[in-house]
Amino acid sequence: MGASFDVAGAWSLAESVALRPEPFGALAYHYGTRRLSFLKSPVLVGVVRALGEHPSARDACRALGVDGERGPIFEALTTLADSGMIVPRVPA
Amino acid sequence: MRLAEHFSRGLDAPICLTWELTYACNLACVHCLSSSGRRDPRELSTSEAKAVIEELSRMQVFYVNIGGGEPTVRRDFWELVDHAVANGVGVKFSTNGSRITPERASWLATAGRVDVQISLDGATAAVNDAVRGTGSYATAITAMGRLADAGVRNFKLSVVATRHNVDQLDEFEGIARSHGAQLRVTRLRPSGRGAAVWDELHPNSEQQRELYRWLSGRGDTVLTGDSFFHLAPYGGSLPGLNLCGAGRVVCLIDPVGDVYACPFAIHERFLAGNVRDGGGFAAVWRESSLFAELRSAEGGGACAGCAFHDSCRGGCMAAKFFTGLPLDGPDPECVLGHGEDALRARPRTVPAARADHSRTRPRPCEDSPVAGIPAADLVPSA
Numbered sequence: 001m002g003a004s005f006d007v008a009g010a011w012s013l014a015e016s017v018a019l020r021p022e023p024f025g026a027l028a029y030h031y032g033t034r035r036l037s038f039l040k041s042p043v044l045v046g047v048v049r050a051l052g053e054h055p056s057a058r059d060a061c062r063a064l065g066v067d068g069e070r071g072p073i074f075e076a077l078t079t080l081a082d083s084g085m086i087v088p089r090v091p092a
Numbered sequence: 093m094r095l096a097e098h099f100s101r102g103l104d105a106p107i108c109l110t111w112e113l114t115y116a117c118n119l120a121c122v123h124c125l126s127s128s129g130r131r132d133p134r135e136l137s138t139s140e141a142k143a144v145i146e147e148l149s150r151m152q153v154f155y156v157n158i159g160g161g162e163p164t165v166r167r168d169f170w171e172l173v174d175h176a177v178a179n180g181v182g183v184k185f186s187t188n189g190s191r192i193t194p195e196r197a198s199w200l201a202t203a204g205r206v207d208v209q210i211s212l213d214g215a216t217a218a219v220n221d222a223v224r225g226t227g228s229y230a231t232a233i234t235a236m237g238r239l240a241d242a243g244v245r246n247f248k249l250s251v252v253a254t255r256h257n258v259d260q261l262d263e264f265e266g267i268a269r270s271h272g273a274q275l276r277v278t279r280l281r282p283s284g285r286g287a288a289v290w291d292e293l294h295p296n297s298e299q300q301r302e303l304y305r306w307l308s309g310r311g312d313t314v315l316t317g318d319s320f321f322h323l324a325p326y327g328g329s330l331p332g333l334n335l336c337g338a339g340r341v342v343c344l345i346d347p348v349g350d351v352y353a354c355p356f357a358i359h360e361r362f363l364a365g366n367v368r369d370g371g372g373f374a375a376v377w378r379e380s381s382l383f384a385e386l387r388s389a390e391g392g393g394a395c396a397g398c399a400f401h402d403s404c405r406g407g408c409m410a411a412k413f414f415t416g417l418p419l420d421g422p423d424p425e426c427v428l429g430h431g432e433d434a435l436r437a438r439p440r441t442v443p444a445a446r447a448d449h450s451r452t453r454p455r456p457c458e459d460s461p462v463a464g465i466p467a468a469d470l471v472p473s474a
Contacts, residue, residue: 018180020105020152024098027107029154031182031205036107036154038095 001033003088005057005081007068012052012089021045028085037085044076051086099333102340102387105151105377110355111345113141113169114161115449119188121213121224123252123286123293125356126346128161129451134348138168140368144345145176147373155182155205159355161347161449164191170199177205186211186250188228189235197235197242209248209276210236215263219256223293233267240271248315250276255292258299261306265314276315277307279322281356282414282424285450287442290415297432300425301326322407322423325400336409339364339386343377346447351376353386356410359446393420400428407431416440 016031025039039045046064054060061068068074080086116131163169164187176183184207200208210232214220217229239247249268268275282290295303304323307330318332338354345351349367352358364383365376392401407423415424422430
């Protein structure tokens with residue numbers, strides 16, 4: 001359903017997704033697919049929010065001092081891309 | 093803390109909630125959760141309902157599940173839907189289809205963040221109408237046809253699983269598919285008028301096993317409203333949160349503004365407050381002593397020693413309560429049969445519904461919630 005995640009690409013939160021802060025991170029609800037997702041850490045929430053402001057996901061992760069190439073953040077972004085929560089964007 | 097623990101200890105705002113907008117209904121389904129029929133004169137006014145929507149928006153509640161009664165009989169129904177969407181609160185509403193005119197279907201095709209659920213409890217008129225009333229099958233099918241013709245995609249066909257329709261699941265799936273709709277199957281609760289018919293209508297244990305098998309083969313293509321987590325011991329969780337969200341991540345607002353722990357628990361025992369109280373809905377959600385009690389519940393009571401307690405979590409609170417079983421014991425439909433044993437073992441005192449809005453006698457025409465609806469929309473010609 002979603003696009004396959006590429007850390008070198010430009011991404012942003014999908015327009016039809018609402019992000020709600022929670023003590024564990026955030027809840028994300030997609031009004032198109034009616035899917036609820038859990039962002040299980042505040043760091044991940046920071047990365048997701050920052051995606052739209054950087055030319056690539058890699059740059060967004062670097063700006064926040066986290067590794068987006070592998071590990072939990074990479075895996076979470078891959079899942080969010082698969083489910084259409086984050087979408088590829090044409091870089092500005 | 094594990095994610096599931098965050099949910100069982102309650103969030104600062106519901107993920108979603110059910111809002112029964114009116115007790116008025118043009119049908120009289122035998123299993124109605126809210127014992128609907130007559131409008132309650134204390135119903136929230138348009139401006140009160142809009143204020144609730146604005147509060148839900150501030151709390152970032154993602155969406156409301158609007159039901160009733162038949163919510164579309166409220167004259168301000170579409171206005172309230174508009175208001176919710178304009179405030180960023182999504183709407184899923186359940187209807188028997190009687191007010192889905194071709195014009196309304198076209199409007200719905202263009203409305204964003206609005207989801208329609210057509211209720212149907214039999215894949216044939218005979219099975220459906222025995223529960224939902226004469227002509228209700230035809231009404232629902234007509235509404236589905238209008239939605240499909242208008243280009244509404246992926247609306248929901250919502251089925252309550254009963255002893256008489258669980259062998260029709262493939263047929264329901266076919267009806268949904270032929271209308272471009274998605275099937276949703278939920279559990280029959282012994283709530284409201286459902287308390288009186290639950291014994292004869294709820295699927296027997298063999299049927300429950302078959303229902304579980306059927307659903308687990310469908311993955312997330314068939315929705316369940318997370319209502320079958322008590323069946324998880326058959327072989328693992330179905331998709332969903334798989335926990336009782338009552339007062340933790342969901343709740344119910346009734347037509348007069350009373351806030352209950354969940355849509356299946358309209359009873360004093362589960363009443364948390366009223367949106368007309370000083371602090372509004374937010375104060376009820378955050379400060380109610382009932383919700384605090386639900387969020388701190390520990391242990392499994394009589395089920396604590398059961399190897400499957402981790403998967404079924406003791407089942408549904410409302411199902412236990414309205415069959416007269418203790419809340420810390422097994423679900424009446426416990427897959428190990430402990431619920432059936434408990435039901436047989438004790439003289440059952442079934443709690444009465446708090447508010448019965450059932451129609452007991454024919455009413456004068458001017459009081460009809462369906463006054464003004466063209467007859468053709470209520471009883472479609474064959």
